[in-house]
Amino acid sequence: MPVIALLSxxxxxxxxxxxxxxxxPSGLVGLLLLAVGIKAKSPTCSSVGAVVLALMVAGPAL
Incomplete structure (x- = not known):
């Protein structure tokens, strides 16, 4: 069991x-917001994190 926890x-x-x-850093903030929102069961926090990550992945539309 400790091996699985360490690996994860x-x-x-x-x-x-x-x-x-x-x-x-903004991608890290989005990931942390998403993780905290999921852990705290806060749909607002996880949604903000998901939107930040989606904007980082999408990048500028040129």
Whole structure:
């Protein structure tokens, strides 16, 4: 059981680092808002995080 928890923690931290590297600090803020909203069962917080991530992925429409 501790091995699974350790492995999942490593994967989560790795994913957060990937998002921060790819999309910068605002992408990390969006990911944190989404995670906190899901944990706290707050639809507003998770929706704001999802919108921020969607805008980061979509990028500027040129």
């Amino acid at each position: 923690a490593v994967l989560v931290v790795g994913f957060e680092q990937l998002v921060q590297w790819q999309y910068g």
